[in-house]
Amino acid sequence: MVEGSMTQGAGQGPEVERTATLRDFRVPAYVNETGPYAHSTHPSETLPPTGDGYPDAYTPTQRDLPVINRGDTLQATVEPAPAPAAQPVTGPGPLYVVGDVHGYLDQLVAALQEQGLIDSAGQWCAGTTRLWFLGDFTDRGPDGIGVIDLVMRLSAEAAAAGGYCKALMGNHELLLLGAKRFGDTPVNSGAGTATFQAAWLLNGGQKSDMDRLQDHHLQWMARLDAIEAVDGYLLVHSDTTAYLDYGDSIEEVNDTVHDTLTRNDADECWDLFRKFTKRFSFRDEGGADAVRSLLDTYGGTRIVHGHSPIPYLLGQVGSEDGEDTAGPVVEGPHVYADGLAIAMDGGVTMAGKLLVQQLPLDT
Numbered sequence: 001m002v003e004g005s006m007t008q009g010a011g012q013g014p015e016v017e018r019t020a021t022l023r024d025f026r027v028p029a030y031v032n033e034t035g036p037y038a039h040s041t042h043p044s045e046t047l048p049p050t051g052d053g054y055p056d057a058y059t060p061t062q063r064d065l066p067v068i069n070r071g072d073t074l075q076a077t078v079e080p081a082p083a084p085a086a087q088p089v090t091g092p093g094p095l096y097v098v099g100d101v102h103g104y105l106d107q108l109v110a111a112l113q114e115q116g117l118i119d120s121a122g123q124w125c126a127g128t129t130r131l132w133f134l135g136d137f138t139d140r141g142p143d144g145i146g147v148i149d150l151v152m153r154l155s156a157e158a159a160a161a162g163g164y165c166k167a168l169m170g171n172h173e174l175l176l177l178g179a180k181r182f183g184d185t186p187v188n189s190g191a192g193t194a195t196f197q198a199a200w201l202l203n204g205g206q207k208s209d210m211d212r213l214q215d216h217h218l219q220w221m222a223r224l225d226a227i228e229a230v231d232g233y234l235l236v237h238s239d240t241t242a243y244l245d246y247g248d249s250i251e252e253v254n255d256t257v258h259d260t261l262t263r264n265d266a267d268e269c270w271d272l273f274r275k276f277t278k279r280f281s282f283r284d285e286g287g288a289d290a291v292r293s294l295l296d297t298y299g300g301t302r303i304v305h306g307h308s309p310i311p312y313l314l315g316q317v318g319s320e321d322g323e324d325t326a327g328p329v330v331e332g333p334h335v336y337a338d339g340l341a342i343a344m345d346g347g348v349t350m351a352g353k354l355l356v357q358q359l360p361l362d363t
Contacts, residue, residue: 103141135170
């Protein structure tokens with residue numbers, strides 16, 4: 001069974017259109033103004049002095065003012081205004097990661113609120129916090145499109161507050177893109193003929209998601225990065241070494257994935273989906289070495305991934321289709337592979353827990 005994990009990037013919210021401001025040039029206030037200068041008087045038309053020595057409504061000019069000698073005035077010392085206090089240099093905000101969501105919008109909202117990242121109205125309230133989703137927003141759960149809409153909106157709100165909300169591409173994003181683009185077009189699966197449509201339905205595809213899927217959702221998913229490095233953590237969706245097949249640097253991997261999707265070849269996209277679906281590379285004997293191969297190539301001291309539910313990694317009984325009513329017990333992320341790997345898929349699809357976790361871990 002296929003299981004899997006924004007945006008890049010991406011952080012990846014809609015760009016705000018800026019409107020140029022028109023400056024309001026006004027006519028100086030003294031033009032056409034009534035007052036003592038409304039009607040000029042010819043020099044020969046001298047007004048007779050009044051009791052004060054000046055004509056009515058006359059304003060003395062500099063010539064008429066008395067001369068004040070420097071010795072007649074009291075000199076006051078004016079201290080220069082103090083320089084404003086230097087503002088402390090603030091670094092990046094705290095870092096959070098989110099495991100697989102799979103359409104469970106209500107659980108996602110509750111988990112983000114519990115961590116203080118969104119308020120009771122669902123708006124970003126975390127300031128400069130940096131939030132990363134590890135992919136797999138749709139399928140299995142009831143509202144995948146609602147999840148994508150929320151992540152896209154939070155991306156814009158976080159950016160406006162000085163933080164960010166970004167996302168990685170999971171295998172279910174590739175699956176949904178393929179089902180929409182290629183439908184029942186046959187592809188070479190390596191084990192016979194397959195179609196994206198059949199694979200999508202087999203792996204929890206929701207008709208309500210497909211019916212609500214729009215162009216901006218497709219564009220957003222297609223632009224997501226596959227791998228990123230943040231604060232010494234290598235962030236990926238899948239617990240696989242297949243990323244090494246696509247480049248020797250983070251930039252090269254992401255460019256190769258984007259180029260593959262841009263070429264829009266069904267067989268190429270299927271091969272990309274198939275490789276991103278692989279799992280358990282870090283779990284068994286040699287798992288730590290597999291993690292090190294990624295860290296040595298792309299950098300970082302620990303890898304953080306989704307994709308494989310923690311109950312699977314622990315050998316607990318559970319079904320991704322939610323058939324096990326008891327449900328697994330997931331308290332938080334699972335650290336394994338000699339402490340080099342952090343698993344973040346809490347198994348929400350099998351009545352587990354949708355994980356939102358601040359890094360570094362407490363222990």
